[in-house]
Amino acid sequence: MLSRRAGWALAVPVFVVLVGYVLWPNVETFRLGLDGELLGELFGRGRAAGVRALVNSVGVSLGTVVLGGAVGTALAWALWRYDLPLRRTLGAVAALPLALPPLVGVLAFLFLYGESGMLPRALQAAFGLETVPFAFGGIGAVLAVHVYVFYVYFYLFVSASLRDLDASLLDASADLGAGAWTTFRRVVMPLLRPALVGASLLVFMLSMASFTAPLLFAEGEPFLTTQIYQFKTNGALDRAAAVSVVLTGICLLFLVGAETRGRATGAGAGKGVGRRPGPLRGWPRVVASVLVGVALLVVLLPVATVVLLSFVQEGSWTTQILPDTFTGANYTALFTQPDVLAPITSSLWMAALATAANVVFGVATAVVIVKGKVPGRGVLRALSLLPFAVPGTVMALGLLVLFDEPTLLAGGAVLIGTVWLLPLAYFVRHLPLVVRAAQASLEGFDDRLAEASADLGAGGWATFRRVVLPAIGPGVIAGGLLTFVTALGEFVASIMLYVYANRPIAVEVFSQLRIFAFGQAAAYSVLLMGLVVVAVVVSRRLGGQGVQA
Missing domain, CATH: 1.10.3720.10 (MetI-like)
Known part of the structure; x- marks a missing residue:
C-alpha cells in the first residue's frame, strides 16, 4: 500500500521523533545514573x-x-x-x-x-x-x-x-x-x-x-x-x-x-x-x-x-462514621469558581493537545510499521512501545534532565518551568495507545481496496484520506479517546513536571486532599471517572465498528 518513497518520507520524521523524545531522555537518564x-x-x-x-x-x-x-x-x-x-x-x-x-x-x-x-x-x-x-x-x-x-x-x-x-x-x-x-x-x-x-x-x-x-x-x-x-x-x-x-x-x-x-x-x-x-x-x-x-x-x-464524598460539605465530615451534611456545591464550584475550574481547563487543553499529536504521529508510525517497505521497522516498533516499559517517574525525570538546557528538540528553548513540558510528557507517555490501536486497524485492512483506488486514478494522499482513513478511523478514534482520558487522569508525570500555571486535575486532587478538602477532591475524582466511562463506552462501540469495517 505504501510506496518506498512515501515510506521513507514518513519513516524519517517518525524515527527522529521516537529517538529524540522517547529514547534520548532515557539515554540521558542512564548517562547520569x-x-x-x-x-x-x-x-x-x-x-x-x-x-x-x-x-x-x-x-x-x-x-x-x-x-x-x-x-x-x-x-x-x-x-x-x-x-x-x-x-x-x-x-x-x-x-x-x-x-x-x-x-x-x-x-x-x-x-x-x-x-x-x-x-x-x-x-x-x-x-x-x-x-x-x-x-x-x-x-x-x-x-x-x-x-x-x-x-x-x-x-x-x-x-x-x-x-x-x-x-x-x-x-x-x-x-x-x-x-x-x-x-x-x-x-x-x-x-x-x-x-x-x-x-x-x-x-x-x-x-x-x-x-x-x-x-x-x-x-x-x-x-x-x-x-x-x-x-x-x-x-x-x-x-x-x-x-x-x-x-x-x-x-x-x-x-x-x-x-x-x-x-x-x-x-x-x-x-x-x-x-x-x-x-x-x-x-x-x-x-x-x-x-x-x-x-x-x-x-x-x-x-x-x-x-458519596463528592456531595459532602467541606469541614462537616470529621469524627462521624458517615457524612451527615451533603451539598451540590462541590460540583457547582467545578464550573463556576475560576480557581476551581482552572485545573479542569489546564487538563483539557493539555490532554487535547497531546492526544491530537498522538493521533497524527501514532497513525504515521503504524503505517510505516505495518505497510511500509523500509528497513528497521522492528526498531521503530520497539521504540514506539518503550513508554510502556519506562515507569512514569523515570520518563518524567528523563525529560527534566534533557530539557534543563536549550536544545534543538525544544527549538533552542529551556522547557523546565514552562507549561509545555507536561503536555509533551503526556504525548510521550501515551503514544503506545494510539500506535497499537492504529496497528490493529491497519493489520485488518484489505490492501486490495487501496489498489483498486489507485487503479481508478486516485493519488496516494486521496487513497489514504478517502479509503484507508475511514476504514481505520473508528479504531484510531477509540485509541485517541482512551489516550485523552488517560492524560486527563495522569498523576505520576504531572506531579513531577507541573507548574502552577498548568496544574492539572490529578495534582489539584492531591492538593485538596492535603488540606482535608475531601468533598472537592472527590468531586474532581467523580468527574474523571465519568469521563473515563464515557470514553470506554464510545471506544468499545467504535472499536466494534472498526472490526466490521
Whole structure:
C-alpha cells in the first residue's frame, strides 16, 4: 500500500521523533545514573534505603502477581464454569477498577479503609473500642490496592483464553474419572499457562512502576518510584537517575518477556466446543451467593465511597462514621469558581493537545510499521512501545534532565518551568495507545481496496484520506479517546513536571486532599471517572465498528 518513497518520507520524521523524545531522555537518564560509585552507595549495603526500596518494590510486585492472579483467575473460571447468582452483573463490574484513574482508586481506599476511614470507624463504634481495630497503611495497604487494581488483567487474559477452550476436554476428563480439581489442574491450567504468564509479566511490570499507592500508603517505607520523586524534589537528580536505571532495567526485562509471551500465546487452547455454565444447587449455591455478594461489595464500594464524598460539605465530615451534611456545591464550584475550574481547563487543553499529536504521529508510525517497505521497522516498533516499559517517574525525570538546557528538540528553548513540558510528557507517555490501536486497524485492512483506488486514478494522499482513513478511523478514534482520558487522569508525570500555571486535575486532587478538602477532591475524582466511562463506552462501540469495517 505504501510506496518506498512515501515510506521513507514518513519513516524519517517518525524515527527522529521516537529517538529524540522517547529514547534520548532515557539515554540521558542512564548517562547520569550509571555511576558505579553512586549505585554502590545506594544499593551496595544491605540496609541502604535503595536496597530496602528494591526489596519493597519487588516483594509487593511478586505478592501482587500471586494474589491478583489467584483472584482474577478464580473469578474468570467461576464465571465461565458455573451459573452463579448475579453472574452477568458480576461480569459487567469485574473490570471496573480499570476505569478508575490511579489517584482516584487510591483515594477511595484511603476514605474507606484508612485510619479515619468509614469501615474502621464503623467497627470501632460497633464494638465499643478505644481505637480503630485496623487501618490500611504501610506495605500491606500498597499490596491491597495493587491487588484491587491489577487482578483485572488476570481476569481479562484468562477470560479470553477460556472463551477459546474446547469444553469437550472437560467432559472427556470427567468420563475418565477425574474430579473437578484434577481436571482443572491437569487439563485447564496447562491451556491457560500462556495467558497466566503474559498477565504475570505485565502485572509485575505495572506494579514495579506504581507510584500513587506507595506515595500515599507506604508510611515512610521506601519504594523505587517514590525514591525517584523524593530525590528529584530535593534536587538530587543524579541519585534519582541512579534509582531510575535499576527500575527501568527491571521493567525492560519484563517488557521483553511480555512481548515474547504475547507472540507465543497463539499456542493456546484453540477454538472448540463451547460450554454453558453449569448449574449450582443446594449449599454450593448459598456459598456462591455469599461470595458473589462479597465480590460485588469489594469492587463497587470504593467507587460508591468517592461518589458519596463528592456531595459532602467541606469541614462537616470529621469524627462521624458517615457524612451527615451533603451539598451540590462541590460540583457547582467545578464550573463556576475560576480557581476551581482552572485545573479542569489546564487538563483539557493539555490532554487535547497531546492526544491530537498522538493521533497524527501514532497513525504515521503504524503505517510505516505495518505497510511500509523500509528497513528497521522492528526498531521503530520497539521504540514506539518503550513508554510502556519506562515507569512514569523515570520518563518524567528523563525529560527534566534533557530539557534543563536549550536544545534543538525544544527549538533552542529551556522547557523546565514552562507549561509545555507536561503536555509533551503526556504525548510521550501515551503514544503506545494510539500506535497499537492504529496497528490493529491497519493489520485488518484489505490492501486490495487501496489498489483498486489507485487503479481508478486516485493519488496516494486521496487513497489514504478517502479509503484507508475511514476504514481505520473508528479504531484510531477509540485509541485517541482512551489516550485523552488517560492524560486527563495522569498523576505520576504531572506531579513531577507541573507548574502552577498548568496544574492539572490529578495534582489539584492531591492538593485538596492535603488540606482535608475531601468533598472537592472527590468531586474532581467523580468527574474523571465519568469521563473515563464515557470514553470506554464510545471506544468499545467504535472499536466494534472498526472490526466490521
